[in-house]
Amino acid sequence: MTNIPISQGSLARTPSPAPAVQAHRPERPARRSTSRRPNYGAGVAVTVWLVIIGVPLYVLVKYSFQLQSDYLSGSPLAPPAHPTLSNYSYVLQNGFARFTANTLVVTIGTVALVLVLAVPAAYAIVRSPSRLVSTWFRVYLFGLAIPAQATVIPVYLLITNLQLYDSLVAIIVPGAAFGIPISILVLVGSLREIPRETYEAMSIDGAGAAMIFLRLVLPMGRSAIMTVSIFTALGAWNGFIFPLLLTQSESRRVLTLSLYNFQGEFQTNVPGLMAAVVLSALPIFAVYLFGRRWLMAGLAGMGGK
């Protein structure tokens, strides 16, 4: 909690994600070096990139530990003269727990809804003999092309007419709806890899569709389900436009919106704002530290093979 190791200074040491990387190594013996000579050009480019990525992150974390007065008088890159946790306690006293809880509800709700709908649908698309189901698959492919942002006005119309305006459900519902096409695509891709004979063997043994779903589809589709969950969760956690347009009261506020409001209301309290930004990213940072491989595999899974 006290120090988030993304400042440049901590790079010399091994950052915590390294063990996951190390565990990854034995599978891949050093075989990717395409040439024996060290690549100096890449070295320079990578250093430049490190500065570009590192400086904003360093400034973000550094400001969050800085006194307001030091922010106004100090240089933007100097380390905090009087490190303080007061910004964090200030943010925590201003409803941050509430906003985090709301975000958690939205994230879990969206993932649950997507999984409950998309996993059985993907199973039907892969295995159902019905023509209708394969038509639906084409509908989802088409759905991929719909940018969610372009539909905010009718979504607002629908949500207000369903009396859902200013509720967490109002955020979950459209988020899940627009998450379904890509989720189904990933799940279908994975379920198609289960050999047809495996399905048939189970049905000869007398298993019904539900049994096959529980005993075969869920276990074999595990990694795709994980990918879909991670991607959907990140999208819900970081979502902005639906919360902005579909909620209003402070008791329904999610983290992203609280950052935006914070910036509007306390424009001068930059250290407090930066502490709020750091806190909002902390849960995902924890996942990154302890389940980096898992998170990365989930994200990379969206890009196909």
Place this chain on the structure above:
Amino acid sequence: MATTASPVRLRAPRESAQAADRTSRPGVVWGVPAIVFFSVFALLPMLLVLYLSFTSWKGLGFPQFNGLDNWRRLAGDSQTWRSVRLTLVFTLVSWVVQTVLAMLLGVWAAGNQRNRAVLSAVFFLPLILSSTAIAITWSVLLDPNFGLAGWLGPKLGFEGGNVIGTPHGALVMVIVVGSWQFIPFHSLLYQGAARAVPQTLYDAAMIDGANRAQQFFRITLPLLRTTFVTSSVIMIVGTLTSFETILILTKGGPGTATRTLPYQMYAEGFQSYNMGYGSAIALVLVVVATALSLVMVRLSGFSRMRSSFEGL
């Protein structure tokens, strides 16, 4: 099924298996909840956008049909057309910058050297931040009075360090911040693809005396093609629809210098409460998104697009 003329001899042994298989296949009902939900909350809004673009609606009560009024207004609205041009420039420049950097970084990160693994862990860090968090952090950095821009800006020729206060500076910064945010994700995609390239190809090339650049252009690059299409489509749609970055960094300004289509739609629909006109703008956004994606697909070959989708 029974009337098809397939040879009975071949079917007979499998008949019982097939019958069992048929009863144990999932019915349509397994897919119904998803398609109903998706239709109501994603497809219906898509149709409603079209309907609303022919109405006048202030956000309360019921939309009133007003014929082609919104579309007539759109045809003569120079701001919306400026937004279309701006959105195209913004998207294409972002796409080029992000693709080149993400590809190079991804191929670099695919290497197994230990320093690369450690540095990649840092390079991927922006992935954990929301676009809101990233935009707020950058707006602090770009503050002309206390931020880095106030200190660095004058050295780069921006008077008073107010980079974001100039029309071109604001557009450049919106592109920079978007790239900072999205390059990590796309380099992750390229990293995965580059790792899938068989090492034997590189070994053979080295025996033939190919240098590093030749290996990159002749082996790695062609084999990244599928990922290139997937990544480009995600990138283009993501950039076209980026909204909070612009809302937080520039509010579409200075003036209307960074007022892209999503922001223009938001300003018309939710700030001026011209929801009907906002819907017409939304449709323009859909048309631009579809057109760019189609160009992308055409340029890279339709069949490859399909296979990259199937592989997802």
